[in-house]
Ligand code: ADP
């Protein structure tokens with residue numbers, strides 16, 4: 001990666017808190033993220049003047065952190081002398097709290113208000129934290145007044161963040177808001193292809209499609225499935241065939257649906273916990289010390305096994 005080309009750049013990356021793997025060229029663009037991608041690329045070209053702040057939001061594992069850091073890495077590559085800072089909003093909060101405690105508020109201000117680019121990940125967590133919001137408000141103004149770029153990510157749009165001050169909501173809406181939606185099938189396939197190439201593995205289209213169709217969750221889960229498949233093939237010394245993909249997908253969906261346990265096991269564990277027998281647990285008696293374990297069993301079967309009511313009735 002270009003950011004690793006010399007020791008100076010590498011040091012800058014580490015000091016800024018950026019992961020050098022998160023770059024634009026490893027980010028697959030599709031319908032769900034093209035606006036966010038274009039905005040992030042634009043900000044990396046014209047920091048401070050174009051979209052300020054850039055506010056990216058979307059569900060977990062859809063590439064918000066990747067995209068935000070890619071803008072940072074790109075900027076460092078083209079302008080290595082710029083000062084960048086990447087933090088999560090929790091880090092910002094902790095930093096602020098310990099600055100107050102130790103009376104080092106000037107150092108805190110100096111750290112956050114002198115950067116050229118401030119990246120704050122998962123900003124939704126400052127909701128409800130009044131003091132932190134106050135401080136962030138001033139940090140935000142100080143930077144934006146002198147055209148320093150701010151990029152924020154969140155799992156939801158500004159208005160939907162609970163207990164977020166009105167004045168912050170309006171500021172977050174000042175620049176550009178771009179959402180990231182789940183990738184469609186083609187994009188999921190392209191992501192899998194790119195990730196497998198990164199790892200010098202070759203998956204044929206049939207395998208790519210099978211994984212992309214069956215792993216419906218976010219990109220992180222898609223990556224997880226790919227990792228599992230490649231590990232499986234390495235252990236069994238086989239190629240990533242359709243059969244291998246099938247067994248990997250089966251093992252993933254099984255453990256997701258059932259948390260890995262059967263209803264029989266669940267009954268046994270509950271009975272053991274309450275020190276009653278299986279017959280008592282599944283019997284007719286309405287004694288209180290049996291009714292409660294039975295209700296807990298029903299609850300767990302619903303929650304853990306997604307069991308239907310008739311299925312639960314049959315087991316009990
Ligand atoms: P978020 O911050 O939205 O929860 P991340 O940025 O941490 O998600 O992304 C989770 C994983 O998925 C990372 O490894 C990231 O590189 C990868 N990823 C997400 N979207 C894409 C994409 N469009 N192209 C390539 N990799 C992606």
Ligand code: MG
Pocket residue numbers: 064065066121
């Ligand atoms: Mg993230």
